[in-house]
Amino acid sequence: TVVVVGGGIGVAPVYPIARAYHELGNKVISIIGARDKDLVIWQDKMAAISDELILTTDNGSAGRKGFVTDPLREMLEAGEKLDLVLAIGPVIMMKNVAATTKPFGVKTTASLNTIMVDGTGMCGGCRVMVGGENKFACVDGPEFDAHEVDFANLVMRQQMYKDQEALEYSCGGHCKCVEE
Numbered sequence: 001t002v003v004v005v006g007g008g009i010g011v012a013p014v015y016p017i018a019r020a021y022h023e024l025g026n027k028v029i030s031i032i033g034a035r036d037k038d039l040v041i042w043q044d045k046m047a048a049i050s051d052e053l054i055l056t057t058d059n060g061s062a063g064r065k066g067f068v069t070d071p072l073r074e075m076l077e078a079g080e081k082l083d084l085v086l087a088i089g090p091v092i093m094m095k096n097v098a099a100t101t102k103p104f105g106v107k108t109t110a111s112l113n114t115i116m117v118d119g120t121g122m123c124g125g126c127r128v129m130v131g132g133e134n135k136f137a138c139v140d141g142p143e144f145d146a147h148e149v150d151f152a153n154l155v156m157r158q159q160m161y162k163d164q165e166a167l168e169y170s171c172g173g174h175c176k177c178v179e180e
């Protein structure tokens, strides 16, 4: 039994993996989530290759209200035997999925392709600590043992340019604040 968790546009990269597990005869439970119903993608495609599909939205505008970790936690607490959990989505979502499964000892994979930038190993944007070692998601991953990923450090790195990003957004995203 494989649980695939897709958050936001993370549903797109999770889809071919879930489909492959399905085609190989595994039981596939898919949990997909988004902030709002308008941000839900590929619900039908995911349903077609899943034995069970659970949709969550933060605001309850579609599916059940809450986060993808809610049904996952319920399954684990109910004693459902899960062989693998695979998560792709925002870093904070993957962090929470890892924290949810860890006490239950369920093998969990996080696919960190959502943090990649150039995908060539040159920009350094996807650097992440895994098992105490520096890794590049695009070269060494993107799949990693989620329980070994230092998500606290990764979240901190992602916040590093928050102020500059806010300034950029405040200008309409075109960064024309500085005279050339």
Ligand code: FES
Pocket (backbone or CB within 6 Å): 115, 116, 117, 118, 119, 120, 121, 122, 123, 124, 125, 126, 127, 136, 137, 138, 139
């Ligand atoms: S995405 Fe740039 S180094 Fe990995």
